[in-house]
Amino acid sequence: MAFKSREDYRKGKELEEARKPGIVPSEVDEDGNEINPHIPQYMSNAPWYLKANKPSLKHQKKWRSDPPYCGISVWYDRGAETYQADRYRKGACENCGAITHDAQSCMERTRLKGARWTNLFIVPDEKIECSQMDYVSKRDRWNGCDLEAHACQVIQKHDALEEARRRYKNSQRLKKLEKKSSLLVPDGISDEEDGDDASMKVDERKQMYFARGGSTGTVRNLRIREDTAKYLLNLDLNSAHYDPKTRSMREDPLPDSDPHEKFYQGDNQHRTSGLAMEFKHLNIHAYKANEKGQDMHLQAAPSQAELSYKSYKISKEDFMSTVKDTIMQKYGNAAAEAELPKELLLGQSERQVEYDRAGRIVKGERASLRIALPRSKYEENVTINNHTSVWGSWWKDHAWGYKCCEQTIRNSYCTGAAGIMALTQLKIS
Structure with a gap:
């Protein structure tokens, strides 16, 4: 203003x-x-x-309703042509000869010699329109749609499928009625075969997508409709989480129940059963082989990775059997012997040995030898230098010593009670 x-x-x-x-x-x-x-x-x-x-x-107001502005119902002509020249014109495309574009933006096949030099096969000029669309027509996804092409490609095909399905159902219903009538009349006229069913069915290639599940051709987590749904197995809020978008429940909704009585144990059970473990081992083998320098990739060459994994398993089994045979040849095979002692077969014997608390043999075959069972690799109950107790039997002021004389020197000579009295008087003084 x-x-x-x-x-x-x-x-x-x-x-x-x-x-x-x-x-x-x-x-x-x-x-x-x-x-x-x-x-x-x-x-x-x-x-x-x-x-x-x-x-x-x-x-x-709607000030763009009049030309040159257009709405949804107005669209440019697809592939419309205007003038057809008979020779090359100055400023036209050097490749095809149309004056509405240059050689850089030409959509024709690149010729060995363009129309500029040959004056042959001049392409007609395109019809160029300036379509200034309003707010609604810019955002309309069906703006410029060819209704005739849509009717030919989509609507007529669906109508043909519906008509073929209806005729097929009628023929099946007639067959059932004729079978019932033939059962009622035993000597009646035999059923006449209907016309060729193939003529009433649509081509299988056109009907393939009707057998798919959903628009993408996949149906996730199919179940028998008589079975209980996953989210109804356990209504506790703290139980396994159910994702309604993917229809998945990874954890077990009833972990405390008997596994032999329940048919569903969570989606994670499929990761450790069936071919999932085999695929996991195959992936690990390909990863380790790639780390060691082999040119192997499971996604790029799956057949090569699978053949390599099969040969690896065969060679591994051969190696393990070779190692087993070598060990058996060197040490023998007790299971292959013809006769074994009765004691080894039954796992028991008549020998009886009795020990005391200190581990010494009191009664048995070796009772006369009085050989105690060793409790450690070090000598036990062995005293030195007139000591009556072992080293480490006394502790005071963060130091180990002998309990008999309370000395903290390892190689000291035991003085008994006299040494304890002398140490006490020394501390008092």
Whole structure:
């Protein structure tokens, strides 16, 4: 808006107030229509980019309804041609000869010698239109759709499928009725075969997608409809989580129940059963082989990876059998012997040995030898230097010693009670 002085602004306000009660006639726009003075200024004033000289409501209406603007029903002609030249024109495409584009944006096949040099096979000029669409037509996904092509490709095909399905059902119903009538009349006329069923069915290639599950051709987690759904097995909020989008429940909803009595243990059970473990081992083998320098990739060459894994398993089994045979040849095979002692077969014998608390043999075959069972690899109950107790039997002030004389020197000579008294008097003094 143009700059106004204080006096002009005051006069404009007075004129606006006079127009509201009807004292002054209403303002007229460019087309001669009166403008309601009660309309707010932000609605009556046009945006700056329209460059309007006077207030109007034209910008509030559908001002793009007339040509050259178009709506949803108007679209450019697809592949329309205009003028067909008989020789090359200056400024036209050097490849095809059309003047509506240059050689860089030409969509024709690149010729060995273009139309500029041969003057042959000049392509007609394209029809170029300027389609200025409004807000709705820009965002309409079906704008420019060819209804005739859609009717031929989609609607007629579905109608043919429905008609073939209806005729096939009628023929099956007639066959059932004829079979029932033939059972009632034993010597009646045999059933006449209907016409060729193949003529009533649609081509299998056109009907393939009807056998698929869903629009993408996959159905996840199919179950028998008589079985209980996953989310109804355990209604506790703290039980296994159920994802309704993927219809998956990874954990076991009833972990404490008997596994032999339940038919569903969670989706994670499939990861450790069937061919899942075999695929996991195959993936690990390919990864380790790639780390060791072999050119192997499970996704890039799956057949090569599988053949390599099979040969690896065969060679591993051969190696393990060779190792087993070598060990048996060196140490023998006790299971292959013809006769074994009765004691080894039954796992028991008549020998009886009795020990005391110290581990010494009291009664048995070796009772006369009195050989105690060793409890450690070190010598036990062995005293030195007149000590009556072993080293480490006494502890005081973070030091080990002998309990008999309370000395903390390892190689000291035991003095008995006299040494303890001497140490006590020394501390007192």
